[in-house]
Amino acid sequence: MAIPRGELFALLGPNGAGKTTTIRMLVGLLHPSRGAVRVCGHDLVKDPRAAHLHLGYVPDEPTLYDKLTGREFLWFIADMFGMPQRLATDRIDREIDHFELGEFADDLAESYSLGMKQRLVFAASFLHDPDVLVLDEPMVGLDPRSVRIVKDLLSARTREGMTVFMSTHTLAMAEEMADRVGIMVRGRLRFLGTIAELREQMALESTTLEQLYLEVTSGRGREP
Amino acid sequence: MSGRALPPEAVRLLSFEDESRLFVKLRATLAWETIRSMLSDARLRLSLVVLLSALFWAALYGLFVEGFGFLDALHAEVISLLFNAFFASLMVMLVFSTGILVYTGMYCSPEARLLLTLPVRAEAIHAHKFREGRWFSSWGFVLLGSPMLTAYGVVRHAAWPYYVVMLPLMISFVFIPASVGSIICTTLVAWMPRLRLHAFTIGVTVACVGAIGLGWSMFSQARVDSMSAAWFERTFARLSVTEQKLFPSWWLSMALIEAARTERDGTLMAASLFESLKFLALLIANALALQHLAGWVAGIAYRKGYSQLAGEIPSRRRRPLRWFDRALGHAGFATGRPLRLLLVKDFRLFRRDISQWSQFAIFFGLLGLYFLNLRAFNYHNAYASMIGYLNLAVVGLILSTFTTRFVYPMISLEGRRFWILGLLPVHRDQIVWSKFLFSFFGSLGPCCSLVLLSDCMLGIPWSLIAQHELCSVMLCMGLSGIAVGLGARMPDLRESSPSKISSGFGGTLSLVISSLFIMATVIAAAVPTHLFLLTHTLGPSVISSHGILAWAGGRWGAIAGGLVVVGLGMTATVVPLVLGLRAFRRLEA
Numbered sequence: 154m155a156i157p158r159g160e161l162f163a164l165l166g167p168n169g170a171g172k173t174t175t176i177r178m179l180v181g182l183l184h185p186s187r188g189a190v191r192v193c194g195h196d197l198v199k200d201p202r203a204a205h206l207h208l209g210y211v212p213d214e215p216t217l218y219d220k221l222t223g224r225e226f227l228w229f230i231a232d233m234f235g236m237p238q239r240l241a242t243d244r245i246d247r248e249i250d251h252f253e254l255g256e257f258a259d260d261l262a263e264s265y266s267l268g269m270k271q272r273l274v275f276a277a278s279f280l281h282d283p284d285v286l287v288l289d290e291p292m293v294g295l296d297p298r299s300v301r302i303v304k305d306l307l308s309a310r311t312r313e314g315m316t317v318f319m320s321t322h323t324l325a326m327a328e329e330m331a332d333r334v335g336i337m338v339r340g341r342l343r344f345l346g347t348i349a350e351l352r353e354q355m356a357l358e359s360t361t362l363e364q365l366y367l368e369v370t371s372g373r374g375r376e377p
Numbered sequence: 378m379s380g381r382a383l384p385p386e387a388v389r390l391l392s393f394e395d396e397s398r399l400f401v402k403l404r405a406t407l408a409w410e411t412i413r414s415m416l417s418d419a420r421l422r423l424s425l426v427v428l429l430s431a432l433f434w435a436a437l438y439g440l441f442v443e444g445f446g447f448l449d450a451l452h453a454e455v456i457s458l459l460f461n462a463f464f465a466s467l468m469v470m471l472v473f474s475t476g477i478l479v480y481t482g483m484y485c486s487p488e489a490r491l492l493l494t495l496p497v498r499a500e501a502i503h504a505h506k507f508r509e510g511r512w513f514s515s516w517g518f519v520l521l522g523s524p525m526l527t528a529y530g531v532v533r534h535a536a537w538p539y540y541v542v543m544l545p546l547m548i549s550f551v552f553i554p555a556s557v558g559s560i561i562c563t564t565l566v567a568w569m570p571r572l573r574l575h576a577f578t579i580g581v582t583v584a585c586v587g588a589i590g591l592g593w594s595m596f597s598q599a600r601v602d603s604m605s606a607a608w609f610e611r612t613f614a615r616l617s618v619t620e621q622k623l624f625p626s627w628w629l630s631m632a633l634i635e636a637a638r639t640e641r642d643g644t645l646m647a648a649s650l651f652e653s654l655k656f657l658a659l660l661i662a663n664a665l666a667l668q669h670l671a672g673w674v675a676g677i678a679y680r681k682g683y684s685q686l687a688g689e690i691p692s693r694r695r696r697p698l699r700w701f702d703r704a705l706g707h708a709g710f711a712t713g714r715p716l717r718l719l720l721v722k723d724f725r726l727f728r729r730d731i732s733q734w735s736q737f738a739i740f741f742g743l744l745g746l747y748f749l750n751l752r753a754f755n756y757h758n759a760y761a762s763m764i765g766y767l768n769l770a771v772v773g774l775i776l777s778t779f780t781t782r783f784v785y786p787m788i789s790l791e792g793r794r795f796w797i798l799g800l801l802p803v804h805r806d807q808i809v810w811s812k813f814l815f816s817f818f819g820s821l822g823p824c825c826s827l828v829l830l831s832d833c834m835l836g837i838p839w840s841l842i843a844q845h846e847l848c849s850v851m852l853c854m855g856l857s858g859i860a861v862g863l864g865a866r867m868p869d870l871r872e873s874s875p876s877k878i879s880s881g882f883g884g885t886l887s888l889v890i891s892s893l894f895i896m897a898t899v900i901a902a903a904v905p906t907h908l909f910l911l912t913h914t915l916g917p918s919v920i921s922s923h924g925i926l927a928w929a930g931g932r933w934g935a936i937a938g939g940l941v942v943v944g945l946g947m948t949a950t951v952v953p954l955v956l957g958l959r960a961f962r963r964l965e966a
Binding site: 181182184198201202203205208210214218219220221225230233234235236261281 | 390395403414491493497684687
């Protein structure tokens with residue numbers, strides 16, 4: 154399976170299908186038992202650091218340091234990516250602006266709500282302008298306005314050449330944004346392609362993605 | 378996944394030094410922010426903790442001065458023997474505790490998950506988490522060791538260089554077992570992930586069997602000549618296993634003993650100091666080499682081990698002791714069922730958390746071993762009574778470390794599950810009471826049994842055994858009350874690590890108050906008994922000339938002592954629990 158530059162790929166599947174396991178392999182937390190994961194040509198097991206330079210990751214549960222302010226956290230991430238001071242300052246200001254973090258960027262993260270934490274993690278993942286962005290259930294905890302901001306940003310960045318790999322249960326979002334989707338059931342990829350291809354293969358012309366998804370994952374034997 | 382082959386603009390991989398510098402900066406920022414928030418929000422609490430800790434340190438110092446003075450007069454070589462045995466056992470404990478802390482920090486914490494997705498070396502992450510593990514596992518050694526070694530220096534009239542090298546010696550020593558613990562941990566997780574529990578159990582068993590064998594070989598033989606020169610010689614020979622010249626504990630002992638040596642006129646002995654510095658250099662060299670090795674092993678094994686562990690599928694084996702849970706859940710009236718179900722949950726969590734029951738089993742097991750061997754010595758009545766009270770205090774002190782480490786954080790950890798508990802038809806008071814009952818009944822059996830064992834081995838009369846048992850019941854109750862009450866009064870709902878919760882202010886305060894409570898209880902019970910024994914051994918005239926002493930040494934004194942013990946126990950239970958219940962009712966999750 155290969156995801157080309159500038160594509161937004163959505164991985165769908167029921168609970169326990171293996172989406173988060175796949176995501177963890179894509180960011181180097183899990184090593185594949187067979188095969189290899191390459192990010193921009195760098196093997197994630199053999200050369201994880203070089204691969205991580207190209208990667209941005211937004212996990213399903215935001216992890217922050219409670220005793221750091223949002224701005225300090227962004228500085229820590231920028232420093233870890235070896236960004237020069239001036240560039241880091243500009244990028245931190247840019248992302249604070251993008252994700253509307255200004256009001257609370259200098260408060261300790263321990264006082265943040267889940268949505269605020271998620272926005273900060275998004276900002277951190279965009280700091281180094283990654284070539285590949287991996288998102289695990291990205292919209293959990295975000296308010297409608299933040300969802301809109303994220304969607305607009307993802308569209309703009311994919312147009313500029315960023316690759317996005319996203320796992321989600323929000324089928325409407327996948328339908329609206331994804332160039333291709335993958336449907337995973339019990340650890341196996343049941344379908345890989347565009348939604349139009351899925352409709353074609355399932356011979357269900359005018360159905361929604363929700364109906365197609367339920368058909369594929371129902372286990373009633375009808376496979377694309 | 379595709380993208381540019383070259384890294385994004387202006388992004389680069391850092392050198393190991395730069396990565397380490399960033400982690401040190403991060404640690405400093407976090408520490409400073411923690412101190413700043415404590416200074417602004419909890420000045421009184423901070424002052425109280427500092428003051429009580431200073432008192433605790435001073436009390437320990439006084440105790441060690443007395444102890445070293447006694448041992449110095451008895452046998453000079455005993456100090457060397459004690460240092461070797463103490464540091465060798467400490468070395469083993471530091472290996473285990475650092476191993477456990479490195480395991481939780483590197484493989485189970487959300488921070489590790491974040492760091493592993495950044496372009497950072499595994500070695501740098503290891504160094505960062507190892508620093509944390511080392512600190513958490515060794516602060517107790519520094520707290521206990523500094524008054525002990527200072528007292529030794531004072532008793533030996535050591536010159537100033539002794540005090541200068543003392544801290545570097547302790548710190549460099551700590552690095553060695555800590556690095557070994559880290560190496561064992563990362564190796565086990567990477568190459569034997571499914572066997573890590575078994576390997577840990579085998580390690581603990583080997584350590585315990587070794588200790589039991591050593592203890593048995595020392596105390597199982599003739600008891601008539603105990604504490605005699607011949608007995609000491611035999612004991613020295615058997616304890617020589619801890620005096621191996623290849624053990625870092627021996628280097629530390631020798632360094633301290635050499636550094637404390639002075640000429641007869643009290644001036645510095647240059648040759649001894651030089652010898653001590655040689656041992657310091659040896660310790661530092663080994664500490665650095667082992668730390669380097671631990672980093673190298675982590676570089677190879679960390680990511681692989683993390684992957685192995687994160688990819689592990691939980692086993693669906695049968696859960697033992699289900700009958701106990703069912704019996705506890707269904708016994709009694711329906712009104713008490715929520716409380717009993719909370720208790721069942723806590724017992725289940727305790728059984729399934731190896732870090733809790735293993736430490737409990739190790740410490741109480743070792744204490745049991747020591748008590749089993751008490752009969753090897755011949756005691757006079759007064760000695761037996763004194764040792765009985767000291768044993769009671771030791772049981773209390775060990776229990777207090779457990780209540781602080783495991784019971785105190787329970788409410789804080791429960792707070793994280795407020796969304797579950799808050800929606801259940803359970804009154805908040807019941808949550809607090811369930812923790813108290815869990816701690817009280819859980820500790821009652823082991824503590825009372827140990828005290829009974831100690832007293833039987835010492836041949837103490839039944840009246841005193843009854844008094845000791847009363848004391849241990851009060852200690853279990855009071856220590857549970859303090860830990861649960863303060864845990865509810867000062868919960869830390871944001872922290873997920875119980876070790877961090879217990880090492881915070883509330884935990885430290887709980888430990889200090891617990892220690893004071895134990896001291897007060899044991900003194901209240903021991904003073905009348907001691908006076909009573911004095912009356913019977915030295916004759917009534919010595920005591921009867923002092924009215925209050927005569928009264929305290931009589932029957933009424935014993936009754937008053939018992940009442941004070943009960944009063945202290947009730948106060949230590951009720952006051953913190955009332956404060957905790959009030960605060961917990963008002964708590965907003």
